[in-house]
Amino acid sequence: MTDYRTHTCGELNSKNNGENVLLSGWINKKRDHGNLLFIDLRDNYGITQCVIDNKNNLFKNIEKIPLETVVQFEGQVVKREKDTINKELSSGEIEIKIINFKILGTTKELPLPVFSDQEYSEEIRLKYRFLDLRRSKIHKNINLRSKVISFIRKEMENFGFLEYQTPILTSSSPEGARDFLVPSRLNPGKFYALPQAPQQFKQLIMVSGFDKYFQIAPCFRDEDARADRSPGEFYQLDIEMSFVSQKDIFNVVESLLNNIFEKFSTKKILNKKFPKITFFDSMLRYGTDKPDLRNPLEICDLTEIFTRQDVKFEIFKKLVNEGSIVRAITTKKTIGKSRSFFDNIDKWAKQEGSSGLAYFTFEKENNKIFGKGPIGKFFSPEACQEIMKISNAEIGDSIFFSCGKKKDVEKLLCLARNKIAEDLKIINENLFAFCWIVDYPMFETDEKTGKIKFSHNPFSMPQGDINKINFNKPLDIKAYQYDIVCNGIELSSGAIRNHIPELMYKLFEIAGYDKKIVDEKFSGMINALSYGAPPHGGIAPGIDRIIMLLANEKNIREVTMFPLNQNAQDLMMNAPSKVEDNQLKELNINIIKKK
RNA sequence: GGGGGUGUAGCUCAGUUGGUUAGAGCGAUCGCCUGUCACGCGAUAGGUCGCGGGUUCGAGUCCCGUCACUCCCGCCA
Helix, strand or coil, rough: CCCCCCCCCCCHHHHCCCEEEEEEEEEEEECCCEEEEEEEEEEEEEEEEEEEEEEEEEEEHHCCCCCCEEEEHHHHHHEECCHHHCCCCCCEEEEEEEEEEEEECCCCCCCCCCCCCCCCCCCHHHCHHHHCCCHHHHHHHHHHHHHHHHHHHHHHCCCCEEEEECCCCCCCCCCCCCCCEEEECCCCEEEECCCCCCCHHHHHHHHHCCCEEEEEEEEEEECCCCCEEEEEEEEEEEEEEEECHHHHHHHHHHHHHHHHHHHHCEEEECCCCCCCEHHHHEEEECCCCCCCCCCCCCCEHHHHHHHHEEEEEEEEHHHCCCCEEEEEEEECCCCCCHCCCCCCCHHHHHHCCCCEEEEEEEEECCCCCEEEEEHHHHECHHHHHHHHHHCCCCCEEEEEEEECCHHHHHHHHHHHHHHHHHHHCCCCCCCCEEEEEEECCCCCCCCCCCCEEEECCCCCCCCCCCHCCCCCCHHEEEEEEEEECCCCCEEEEEEECCHHHHHHHHHHHHHCCHHHHHHHHHHHHHHHHHHCCCCCCEEEHHHHHHHHHCCCCHHHHHHHCCCCCCCCCCHHHHHHHCCCHHHHHHHHCCCCCCC
16 A cells, blocks of 8 residues: 555454455554464554464564654564454454564654553643544544534535635734734734634625635634643634525525534434424523523422412512512422422532522422421412413422522523433433524623613614614614524534615614724725625534533534644643744734743 | 642552551563463562651651642633
């Protein structure tokens, strides 16, 4: 095949019996019996067992080769005896009887073992990423990533999309995340920004008449890391289409994601037609706009119940009277659960900083419904019945209440949904549960400043008849704005764009940007929209998160070849690094020294 | 910016209420072993217990500070 090998380490089997072959790879593992030596030779494709005994005068030399040395073995394919076949290996029916060898690359003592199921500190893994990447699990993840991206490209082309590239050096935008800035040598004192997403460019591509755009686009945001969020860069499947409405984009993305997840995972897709949940509903039923629909638990609002005369739970009644809300989670058939099950959940809620989760179980005796549990006695049979009606509960189900400010209740019950479901073990891990979150509000109130701001994407089209929108009630304006959520993970955001300049000015004005600022900050786009822009819209699924779901990984670094660490440093390449004074001078930059 | 966790041999970890010379597995080096596939057996080397300070007769262990990694909150249109 090449000068170095006739076969890879994954492809030989009993059909090759007797052939003379040349294999090259890394010494994965040695099993040295003194007069008989087994060597597992590894490459990208697999492992082949090579064997030599002391009748061969090369034995003493080969015995001494350290693990992870790169070697070439010349040898003969030999069928293994039946009881020595290794079913774990694709090449397990055969082995290579070594005739000759050549060392192609020596190794120093390893800072981390390659052949091992042990976990290692991130620090050492990232510093020696090239060794870490040899390890089987992450090696497979990275190859999976490559295959998925390649599949996406083919699919998108089948759907009639063309891939267009957009600039990496662009302008800073006032909205959104912190920018990575790049100083301009030719324009002293001015800076480029790396794109947070090719948002404006993809819209300009539509205005330019290209119709269906996609790109595996790098996105740069200078924000702090999380387990599922790289600092620095990440990749989106950026999509934009002209002359479409929301449903057209949904159709494309649903079939794309169905195809990807069916091809690359054995897990089932719960609903191939992704359910659509309004933002408002999602916040009510799940306490979040990224609900995990594998979790059957739902939240309901019971504030009204605590205004009833026959409900005597005075603490909640007082709080409700003062403007608090009450919401609750019901659990099915939990009548038999131990006291500690309930108390643990209450205790957990207190650890989360809340005042706890009051609870009781619906029971029936002598045809009378009552609540059994710490606060059950405060509810009349009629009140219980009403609660059961609102919460779809039955006799034998339990209910957990949270009372407080809307935001706090949502947050706690969102976490409680997960906690309780985990305790009850009712989350099916073998599912992908997709949904659309739709009808996002165009604006929201900034909690710190009290001012109106864009809640999502400022370029989104508001819903309804454009001539009838009531701009005096901006918080009531909904946008053609949507997210895809899978298993509680936000996979993508998108929108039908606002292609009407006057409307755009109007909306920006509400968010506190006057015409002058809009013209300055979004000049490219607002200008383009003034010369015949088609109605258009798009979406941008996160590639990294798709791979994480497919590879069943919780950390984005497990599906990224060369990630930065949490402090946005590359420990292998030593980035970021200091630069020479003359480089700074050329860029007209002074470093201010911190005290 | 804030909170939690971790830091002991090249790697993964143990180390009791503070008490003699800090241990194990893997790896390395050396020796034995012809059918292993996490091969087995024996020996040897390998340590500023992250760093600095304090308490104490005595600190890996307690206290204070600091650094690194990680998880979370803030942030992420």
